[in-house]
Amino acid sequence: MTTNEKILNDLRLSKKRYLHTMGVVACTKELAKRHFPLLSTEKLETAALLHDFTKELSVEEQKALCQKYNIAITAEDEKIPKLFHGKTAAAIAIHEYSADEETASAIYYHTTGRANMTDMETVLFFADYIEDYRTDKACIDVRKYYEKCLKQEDKHLIALKKGVLYSFDTTIKHILDKKELISYTTIEARNSLLEDL
Ligand SMILES: [Fe+2]
């Protein structure tokens, strides 16, 4: 059995999140083929399969995993519990499935993004946003905007960066509307991409 087959076997997710995960697997491959053909499809699949591996666990279970894998819990994690699952899934990727740094880092940052993302981080972050099973308006908007940019831009990499920037802006607006806290890492990610473009 390959590592990815084992992960697939070990996934314990609701039907909705399982389908989302499969959508991310397919979308990372599509994005990588278009923008970063040198990325390892095997590693991308590992990252995609594991990215929401712990998403459905309770905060208590997340904290227990933090203790098990020696993950420092920040004040921001406590205030934005959604941030736990990227960190705990990245630790599981390393310790249980021997994932390398590149793969683990893509999982770690898939929720917040970060400034100067690596190619694999960018692909997983964006695939998580626009994969086909995502049907909320914000995701459809971002997908359509990215597809429009692909048609307009000669350089497809610019279209990808514009799409990712648009996804950050959409997320930040959504969080503002809900009057919730925004992770500083997301703000840094958005600012760095804006300057980059
Ligand atoms: Fe996630």
Ligand SMILES: [Fe+2]
């Ligand atoms: Fe996800």
